[in-house]
Amino acid sequence: MKIIYTDVLVIGGGLAGLRTATGVKARGYDVVVLSLVPPKRSHSAAAQGGMQASLANSAMGEGDNEDVHFEDTIKGSDWGADQQVARMFVDTAPKAIRELAAWGVPWTRIQRGNHQAIINTESVTINEQNQAHGLINSRDFGGTKKWRTCYTADGTGHSMLYAMDNKAQEQKIDIQERMEAIALIHDESSNGKQRCYGAVVRNLMTGELSAYIAKATTIATGGYGRIFSVSTNAIICEGIGQAIALETGIATLGNMEAIQFHPTAIVPVGILTTEGCRGDGGVLRDVDGYRFMPDYEPEKKDLASRDVVSRRMQEHIRKGKGVASRYGDHLWLDITLLGREHIEKNLREVNDICKNFLGIDPAEEWIPVRPTQHYSMGGIRTKYTGESATLKGLYACGEAACWDLHGFNRLGGNSVSETVVSGMLVAEYIADYCATIESSIDINSDVIEWFIRAEENKLDCLLNYEQHHQDKSPPPEDAYKLREAMETIMMDKVGIFRNGKDLQQAVDELQILLQRSKNISVRRSKSKAANPALENAYRTQKMIKIALTAAYGALLRTESRGAHSREDFPQRNDKEWLKRTIIQWPDANKTLPEVSYEALNIMKMELPPGFRGYGTDSTVVHLDSEKRQQAIKDIQDEYHTAGNDRFSLQNKLMPYKALLPPKYRGKNERLNERFDDDQG
Amino acid sequence: MTKDNISRSARQLIFNILRFDPHLKGDRPRMERFEIEESSGMTLFIALNDIRRNHDASLKFDFVCRAGICGSCAMVINGKPGLACHTLTASLDTEITLAPLPVFELIGDLSVYTGNWMRGLNERLETWIHEQEEHDFTRIEEPMEPDLADEIYELDRCIECGCCIAGCGTVQMREEFIGAVGLNKIARYQLDPRDKRSDEDYYDLIGDEDGVFGCMTLLGCEDVCPKNLPLQSKIAYLRRKMLKIGLKSPKKICF
Numbered sequence: 001m002k003i004i005y006t007d008v009l010v011i012g013g014g015l016a017g018l019r020t021a022t023g024v025k026a027r028g029y030d031v032v033v034l035s036l037v038p039p040k041r042s043h044s045a046a047a048q049g050g051m052q053a054s055l056a057n058s059a060m061g062e063g064d065n066e067d068v069h070f071e072d073t074i075k076g077s078d079w080g081a082d083q084q085v086a087r088m089f090v091d092t093a094p095k096a097i098r099e100l101a102a103w104g105v106p107w108t109r110i111q112r113g114n115h116q117a118i119i120n121t122e123s124v125t126i127n128e129q130n131q132a133h134g135l136i137n138s139r140d141f142g143g144t145k146k147w148r149t150c151y152t153a154d155g156t157g158h159s160m161l162y163a164m165d166n167k168a169q170e171q172k173i174d175i176q177e178r179m180e181a182i183a184l185i186h187d188e189s190s191n192g193k194q195r196c197y198g199a200v201v202r203n204l205m206t207g208e209l210s211a212y213i214a215k216a217t218t219i220a221t222g223g224y225g226r227i228f229s230v231s232t233n234a235i236i237c238e239g240i241g242q243a244i245a246l247e248t249g250i251a252t253l254g255n256m257e258a259i260q261f262h263p264t265a266i267v268p269v270g271i272l273t274t275e276g277c278r279g280d281g282g283v284l285r286d287v288d289g290y291r292f293m294p295d296y297e298p299e300k301k302d303l304a305s306r307d308v309v310s311r312r313m314q315e316h317i318r319k320g321k322g323v324a325s326r327y328g329d330h331l332w333l334d335i336t337l338l339g340r341e342h343i344e345k346n347l348r349e350v351n352d353i354c355k356n357f358l359g360i361d362p363a364e365e366w367i368p369v370r371p372t373q374h375y376s377m378g379g380i381r382t383k384y385t386g387e388s389a390t391l392k393g394l395y396a397c398g399e400a401a402c403w404d405l406h407g408f409n410r411l412g413g414n415s416v417s418e419t420v421v422s423g424m425l426v427a428e429y430i431a432d433y434c435a436t437i438e439s440s441i442d443i444n445s446d447v448i449e450w451f452i453r454a455e456e457n458k459l460d461c462l463l464n465y466e467q468h469h470q471d472k473s474p475p476p477e478d479a480y481k482l483r484e485a486m487e488t489i490m491m492d493k494v495g496i497f498r499n500g501k502d503l504q505q506a507v508d509e510l511q512i513l514l515q516r517s518k519n520i521s522v523r524r525s526k527s528k529a530a531n532p533a534l535e536n537a538y539r540t541q542k543m544i545k546i547a548l549t550a551a552y553g554a555l556l557r558t559e560s561r562g563a564h565s566r567e568d569f570p571q572r573n574d575k576e577w578l579k580r581t582i583i584q585w586p587d588a589n590k591t592l593p594e595v596s597y598e599a600l601n602i603m604k605m606e607l608p609p610g611f612r613g614y615g616t617d618s619t620v621v622h623l624d625s626e627k628r629q630q631a632i633k634d635i636q637d638e639y640h641t642a643g644n645d646r647f648s649l650q651n652k653l654m655p656y657k658a659l660l661p662p663k664y665r666g667k668n669e670r671l672n673e674r675f676d677d678d679q680g
Numbered sequence: 681m682t683k684d685n686i687s688r689s690a691r692q693l694i695f696n697i698l699r700f701d702p703h704l705k706g707d708r709p710r711m712e713r714f715e716i717e718e719s720s721g722m723t724l725f726i727a728l729n730d731i732r733r734n735h736d737a738s739l740k741f742d743f744v745c746r747a748g749i750c751g752s753c754a755m756v757i758n759g760k761p762g763l764a765c766h767t768l769t770a771s772l773d774t775e776i777t778l779a780p781l782p783v784f785e786l787i788g789d790l791s792v793y794t795g796n797w798m799r800g801l802n803e804r805l806e807t808w809i810h811e812q813e814e815h816d817f818t819r820i821e822e823p824m825e826p827d828l829a830d831e832i833y834e835l836d837r838c839i840e841c842g843c844c845i846a847g848c849g850t851v852q853m854r855e856e857f858i859g860a861v862g863l864n865k866i867a868r869y870q871l872d873p874r875d876k877r878s879d880e881d882y883y884d885l886i887g888d889e890d891g892v893f894g895c896m897t898l899l900g901c902e903d904v905c906p907k908n909l910p911l912q913s914k915i916a917y918l919r920r921k922m923l924k925i926g927l928k929s930p931k932k933i934c935f
Contacts (some may be wrong), residue, residue, distance in 0.1 A: 011794040035744075038795030040840055041750040055821075095817040101818070104809040104827035104874060106832035109824050134823025152833050158749065159836055166808040169799070177795045178787075205787050234745045268721065271747040326720070345830075349749065356748055356766040383839070480733050525738035530788050533737035578681060675819065 001211035006032045006174075011181045011241060013039030015157070015419035016398025017220030018164045018173075023427020025171050029434050032212060034201060036236050039165045043222050049276035050139060050149035050351050051420075052413035053093035056670045057135040058110055059126050059138030060147035066090040067646060068145050070650050073411060076143045076305050078562035079574060079579070079600075079609040080255070080407020087245065087606070087656040089405050089421050090416075094668040095152055096420040097136065104163040107136040108151050108346075118281025118337055121291070122657050129670055140279040141412040143305035147582060151411035154274050154349045156625035157416050164420075178204040181219075182538065184244050184251075185211060185451045186391060190442045194250045194673070196394035197443045199457045207529040209455055211448045215439040218386070218431045219245060220423070223376030225259075227547040229290075229487035231373040232265045233274040236623060238338025239348045243542035245380045246310040246549065246593070249586045251391040254381035254402035256546070256583055259555035260410055260563045263309040264376030269325035269357060270372045273350045275412040278302045281334035284313065285366060286321040289332070297614055298321050307409040307563040308614045312370035314496050323368065332366035339363070351550045364411040371496055374544040375399065376414060377406040377563070378550070381582055386426030386657055390584070393439070395430055397422035404580065408562025418649075428661035429459060447498060462537045463528065465521030479537040481511050486547050488539070489513075494551045499567045503555035510548045511591040545585070549593055553581045556595060560618075574609050574622035578602065602628050606654035609653050674680065689856040689911045691718040691774050697729065697739070698779040701788045711777075712736075714758040724764035724778075727755065728790075748906065751839030754846070755790045761846040762792075769872055781846040794842040801858060805850035805885055807865045809875045828871070833913065835868035837907050844911065860901035860911045863892060865913040870921070883925040894917050 012036030056064040069090040111131035141149040152159040165664035181199035189195035198213040224239025225231035245251040296312040297304040322329025340363040355363040380396035388394040398419040461468045525533035559573035585593040602624035611617040641647040700709040711920040732739045748766035756779040784792035844860035869875045903912045
């Protein structure tokens with residue numbers, strides 16, 4: 001039995017995992033990164049449009065800063081986000097992008113002088129000033145007040161991930177490919193608290209199981225989009241990271257029902273075309289070629305927040321304005337107005353995707369699109385440090401986590417930004433933890449062995465069903481069939497628009513699937529080594545649990561907030577639902593997890609709940625909102641008369657700087673907020 | 681949707697797939713034949729999953745993004761290396777032959793271990809920014825000429841899929857040859873002012889027959905690169921550049 005010891009175990013080799021690893025390594029700790037695939041193939045690479053950071057270099061970004069980015073993020077989240085975490089994030093994002101610039105990302109840069117851009121279908125001239133020449137450029141994205149989304153053409157995630165993996169190689173980080181964590185190892189530690197000690201890991205090439213024991217274990221495995229039959233996510237985004245945390249019975253998941261649908265994935269395969277298409281001036285059209293978004297959202301039009309655009313599209317299709325196809329109705333994304341040159345330079349991935357998968361030329365023809373599952377706002381519930389609130393030594397960051405930056409809707413461009421920022425910050429907190437005596441590894445080897453045996457036994461049950469079951473046991477099940485049934489339930493009943501009846505059915509049906517999944521038998525492929533059928537079998541068992549957490553959370557949340565939209569409860573209800581869903585599964589024999597709620601304290605918010613600016617305001621208001629608004633106004637008046645700057649005012653409203661690791665507390669320099677020379 | 685996709689009646693596709701599981705004792709390489717019905721817009725990603733699900737659950741292949749972005753699914757399609765995910769079956773004849781990429785370690789069937797090969801290459805060529813200076817990331821970033829940033833990105837688009845290595849004549853004879861993927865990376869860093877390595881440093885890495893002077897200019901790489909990287913012109917450029925360095929100090933020329 002192989003046992004590997006290290007200081008920090010990172011599960012997941014995408015942007016979040018790699019940035020965590022480089023951070024702890026720089027602090028002098030040993031780290032092992034496990035990745036299902038070569039890290040450069042992680043789903044981070046698929047991020048096309050860009051990374052939000054309030055650099056304010058470009059003319060259309062002028063006046064941008066942390067305050068504006070913060071406000072956009074909170075409104076985007078429909079007030080579900082943790083505001084202190086959002087502050088930490090917007091403050092660190094400029095540092096993160098500048099670090100990546102030094103590490104080699106070829107960010108698209110600003111060219112001084114006049115440029116033509118398409119805004120609201122009109123050609124507009126934008127003048128870039130001399131002093132901005134050569135600095136990082138930014139484009140427009142949905143739900144943002146400024147052009148804040150920095151980009152490398154439309155291969156932003158790719159260029160970021162390559163720079164990051166190269167950096168990890170420079171630091172000689174131990175990256176192990178084709179390795180899958182299938183269970184977390186946990187036990188009561190010497191101080192009586194439950195503690196995570198690492199993971200049972202399966203080698204996907206040889207099938208060998210081994211134990212990785214670490215002071216800190218970090219899950220950075222991305223989202224769980226693949227519980228839906230159509231998703232923009234890579235096929236490896238199956239929620240296994242969240243599932244192994246859930247299966248401890250101790251760690252909790254947050255807001256699993258908060259699932260984003262991206263407005264423009266191509267039909268039928270669900271591959272993404274970036275929001276940059278609309279950011280750069282593209283528009284949505286219906287069956288008559290009519291641009292419909294301004295009718296619904298006169299102000300933000302095609303660039304309303306993602307959840308809003310997706311719902312409006314669905315609404316429009318329901319009115320009979322969709323384009324019929326054998327794969328169901330869709331709408332059109334028109335980027336022909338941007339011109340061939342722009343498309344071939346700044347939207348070349350989109351261009352390739354249209355040509356390769358649809359056989360169309362997007363400079364001449366419209367792209368068939370419809371809203372498609374895209375992002376998981378929910379994930380492993382953590383404190384602002386990335387540590388699980390209930391299981392010591394377990395950390396999570398990036399899309400896998402819910403620390404909770406996005407609340408019920410993530411802004412485009414905030415996701416790759418979050419991966420890097422959370423990796424930077426969480427690495428520091430982990431390193432601090434590793435420096436304490438508390439983190440020393442005090443687990444008995446018989447406990448480790450027990451965990452490995454348990455996993456071996458589960459795999460053996462899947463491969464040799466008959467040997468493990470008596471004559472009268474239930475019939476063996478086919479994992480592919482169960483998985484397809486789960487995906488269909490999620491598509492049909494836990495989608496963009498939800499209602500109590502469908503959700504109840506979804507929860508009932510998923511519980512039956514969960515029961516049946518205990519009887520999965522792997523057929524026609526009995527190898528213990530690389531065996532896609534075996535992998536599908538154990539992952540399906542885990543995915544059904546994750547699907548249940550999302551469906552059950554959605555059923556219980558009787559309001560509409562962000563991407564969670566209930567037709568039977570269309571109002572956002574701050575009075576009863578300004579709280580986070582917390583899910584735990586302490587009894588593995590039960591078919592439903594336990595649900596509790598964590599209230600958000602309005603009286604501590606910098607930006608109390610208000611109108612988001614879409615449609616009409618029908619919010620059921622919380623009494624504290626007005627109280628807090630008044631308190632904030634008083635503080636603002638007092639501060640403005642005293643002539644204080646925005647930083648001290650912010651600090652008075654909601655202090656957060658002390659939460660940041662000391663090395664990341666500095667102010668961010670901008671063209672209009674230059675440091676004095678003596679500071680540099 | 682293209683019109684002919686909708687109107688065409690379904691074709692029967694015949695797949696001949698090279699099967700071999702090196703982890704299975706006594707297993708031997710063999711061709712296996714599968715027959716499936718084509719559906720509209722079908723890619724090799726869809727077809728292979730159909731075969732795995734309905735015919736042989738043990739069939740091994742790699743897909744991640746299934747959108748032509750990540751480079752996982754390179755294989756030899758009718759004799760030519762390419763990405764399976766963005767290959768439409770409609771673009772192929774009804775009889776389709778699939779084999780794993782040569783050169784790379786075989787994991788099983790169509791799955792090869794490009795990851796460790798690329799990692800080795802990146803370590804050897806040190807494909808990262810070499811710089812000693814400490815940065816203060818609260819300060820405004822160093823400016824870069826916009827055209828230069830675009831040029832670097834053009835080469836940075838390589839997805840390490842391995843097609844150029846599979847399509848390379850030189851690699852067949854020189855096992856240590858870094859191939860177009862390696863040369864393109866050096867061309868990328870050589871362009872990048874943030875990397876402080878000199879041309880002499882690059883010469884030490886690629887100034888021999890396992891590097892830029894090994895290329896026989898057959899240019900299979902450029903023909904098969906799914907990202908259409910300008911490999912031919914970059915290799916020629918590097919060769920001129922490195923030759924100049926070599927001629928400056930003739931003892932360096934080792935061929």
